[in-house]
Amino acid sequence: MHIVMTSAGLGRIEDGAVAVLDAPYPDAAAVIEATGSLDALAGARVVRRIPLDDAAPELRAPVPRPRALWGVGLNYHSKAERTGRPIPDEPVLYLAAPASVCGPGAGVRIPAAQTAEMDYEAEIAVVIGRTLDRAAERECWPAVAAVTAANDLTARDVMRRTAAPVLAKSFPGFTPLGASLLGRDGIADPDAIGVRCRVGGEPRQDSSSADMIFPIPELLARISRYAALRPGDVVLTGTPAGTGQDRGDFLRPGDTVRVEIDGVLPLTTRIRT
Template identity: 80%
Template sequence: MTSQGLGRIEDGAIAVLDTPYADAGALIEATGSLDALAAAEVVRRIPLDEATGDDAGPLLAPIRPRALWGIGMNYHSKARLTGRDAPAEPVLYLAAPSSVSGPGAGVRLPAEQTAEMDYEAEIAVVIGRTLDHAAEADAWAAVAAVTAANDMTCRDVMKRTGWPVLAKSFPGFTPLGASLLSRDRVAGPDAIGVRSWVRGEQRQDSSSADMIFPIPELLARISRYAVLHPGDVVLTGTPAGTGQDRGDFLRPGDTIRVEIDGVLPLTTRVRT
């Protein structure tokens, strides 16, 4: 989403559209998908190189969820690295929606609270249709889109408090974007690549095929306990290669780049 409204990517540019929807969340809540954008009239075009990169111009977070779900330890690579068995049940949590920020955001290091600010490249799933006690076979069809997320976490806050919500809910700690990829354009729930770079060095490189709880199963499991509504976002876990794994945490001036297949790159800067 741009500061002028919704847009679609075409011919190396973002086509800003004439739509009645304030943001992608409103569109998905009203229609369950992004399909209505295909026929919308183009108002203006913004070249992609002006809207992406480390100083991502006019792009905002593509969605502002009312509910923001996350899961701990959901990649086999991460479990192997820690020497832990794969969990039998997903470790779920909610983060504050106020933590959402957009592409190119400068996220403040809360130095008074942490010395272990970390990055987590993740596939974010945007719900398009209500899921309530859903069957796993029906869950993927209820997805509207996927996007990139950087599920930033203060590891020492997590240890000190025992609460993921506190470790992950600082202002700006959930960058989302830079675009949404409609479900019908995704190769499949088990074929989504996820990668990250920090300070220009690649840190993570995996795919949803390595998930302990695949996306349809994860959504179905959550829906047994809480209703997932259109516009809700589910973060699906991070593979090995985080700062925690390397003993190398974020510091002011760092830039993190997250790539999810088919989605514009998501960059985040750490500031004081």
């Protein structure tokens, strides 16, 4: 199932339109926390249809305040090769502030007093549907509710200065999510999800989950050894090579970043002063 959050409520994408639903949930996260998946929306009554081409201004973050927001610092072979860093034996994990989440089309301000190196990171975001606590790898993909696109914005100089990912990634708006959620059953292979990024229309990143150091099920299992993952949690799964850090070219006011994840509506973010 392909779900969006609009200003009028939850919607299904069907027949080239957003079908706004009569559903007793404020957002997709609430559906997942209550039921473990998006399936409860399959039979919901349609109250309004918005042509998909006209829907962009109506779209909101489908998971606006995750219970927990996890990330991994180095999870693509291409990124390790580009930066000259060794392949880690364990994932480099961190938590970011859920208040950093914003929706598709948002304008995100550069916190100029704190950073001169605001960077983009196109990522596959995984939304947890069932609790994972010291889970086996084989249990993890079936516990995923959906995937979406994320732009894991990072203040690189803050990271160097403080050695604290939570500070470098938690500024307001620094975790755009959306524009839609694709239910797990719509994903043929978790090891073949494409991830791409454009800045101002220029291709910057182009890879897939096949290049991950820790594939999605293994990454979730490893996190669950230390902390239980709960329904509604979001896990950002790392970014491939091609970031501003790799190019020595960081974001500026007026830039537009477009993140594309296979099967999900594109996530666009505007950078402003």
